[in-house]
Amino acid sequence: xxxxxxxxxxxxxxxxxxxxxxxxxxxxxxxxxxxxxxxxxxxxxxxxxxxxxxxxxxxxxxxxxxxxxxxxxxxxxxxxxxxxxxxxxxxxxxxxxxxxxxxxxxxxxxxxxxxxxxxxxxxxxxxxxxxxxxxxxxxxxxxxxxxxxxxxxxxxxxxxxxxxxxxxxxxxxxxxxxxxxxxxxxxxxxxxxxxxxxxxxxxxxxxxxxxxxxxxxxxxxxxxxxxxxxxxxxxxxxxx
Numbered sequence: 001x002x003x004x005x006x007x008x009x010x011x012x013x014x015x016x017x018x019x020x021x022x023x024x025x026x027x028x029x030x031x032x033x034x035x036x037x038x039x040x041x042x043x044x045x046x047x048x049x050x051x052x053x054x055x056x057x058x059x060x061x062x063x064x065x066x067x068x069x070x071x072x073x074x075x076x077x078x079x080x081x082x083x084x085x086x087x088x089x090x091x092x093x094x095x096x097x098x099x100x101x102x103x104x105x106x107x108x109x110x111x112x113x114x115x116x117x118x119x120x121x122x123x124x125x126x127x128x129x130x131x132x133x134x135x136x137x138x139x140x141x142x143x144x145x146x147x148x149x150x151x152x153x154x155x156x157x158x159x160x161x162x163x164x165x166x167x168x169x170x171x172x173x174x175x176x177x178x179x180x181x182x183x184x185x186x187x188x189x190x191x192x193x194x195x196x197x198x199x200x201x202x203x204x205x206x207x208x209x210x211x212x213x214x215x216x217x218x219x220x221x222x223x224x225x226x227x228x229x230x231x232x233x234x235x236x237x238x239x240x
Contacts, residue, residue: 032113032149036091037076038207039183040109044074044094045200050190052096055107057186059146062176064105066098080130088123088130095141104141106131112150113211115179117158119150121165128170147177155179184213 043051052069056062073095079087092109108127112118124145131143145166151158159177167173184205191201205215 032111033077033091035113035180035207035211036109036111036148039204040092040111041076042200042204042207044071046197048096050195050197052098054183054186054190055146057189058148058178058183059144059176060178060182062174063107063144063146064098064103066103068099070097071095072097080127080134082126082130082133084129085126088126090127090131093131104138106135106138106141106143108143108145109148110145111148114149115152115181116150117152119147119158119162119177121162121169124162124166124175125169128166128173132170142174144174144176147175148183149180151177151179155182180208180211180213184208184215188215 043054046054048069048071049067051071052063052066056065071094073093075093077089077091078093079089081087090108091111092107094107094109096105096107097103098105108131110119110123110127124147128143128145135141147159147162155177159175162177163173163175166175187201187204187208191198191205208214
C-alpha cells in the first residue's frame with residue numbers, strides 16, 4: 001500500500017466523520033498508526049545490531065550500547081489487561097537478546113504524530129503497569145520506554161517532566177524521548193552507508209517524507225561538474 005501511495009495511485013476514498021471523504025494519501029498523512037506501522041515494521045526487517053543501533057541513536061543513546069543484538073519478538077498494538085481498567089495498547093513491544101553473556105531487554109514504544117504535546121504520563125504509567133502485570137516473572141528482563149513524537153519543541157525537558165511523573169507512580173523506569181525528525185536523521189545517516197539493507201531504509205525515508213519528514217543531501221555530497229564538459233554532457237548528468 002505504501003508503494004501505491006507514494007506513486008499517487010488511485011486507491012479510492014474513505015468517509016471519515018465530519019472530515020468527509022478523504023483519499024488514502026490524506027488519511028496516511030494524518031494517521032500516527034499508519035506511520036508507526038510503515039516505519040517500525042520495516043525497521044524490524046533490519047539485522048538486529050543495526051536495528052538496535054538506530055533505536056539507540058534515536059533515543060539520544062539512552063539505550064545501552066551492544067554490538068550483539070537479536071530481535072526475538074515484536075508486537076504491534078498488543079492488548080494487555082490492566083487491573084485498574086479493561087486494557088491498554090502500547091504501540092510497539094520489542095524484545096531483544098543483547099550481548100554475550102546474554103542480557104534480555106524489552107522496549108515499549110509509544111508514538112504520536114507530529115511535534116505537539118500529545119504524549120502524557122497517565123498513558124505511560126498505564127502501559128508500564130500493564131507490562132508488569134502481563135510479565136510478572138520477567139525479573140531477568142530490563143524494560144526501556146521510548147516515546148516518539150508528541151513531545152513539543154523542547155523534547156529533553158518535556159520527556160524529563162513526564163518521566164518524573166511516571167517514575168513517581170511506577171518506581172524506577174528507563175524512559176527516553178525522541179522526535180520523528182531525529183529518527184529521520186538517524187535512518188538517513190544509516191541509509192547513506194549503502195549496506196545490504198539500504199533499500200529498506202530508503203523505503204522508511206519515503207514513508208517519513210510522506211508525512212513531511214524530509215532530508216536533503218548537502219551540496220558537498222553531489223557530483224561536481226567538469227568545466228570542460230559540453231552542455232549536452234551536463235544535461236545527461238544524473239545526480240545520485
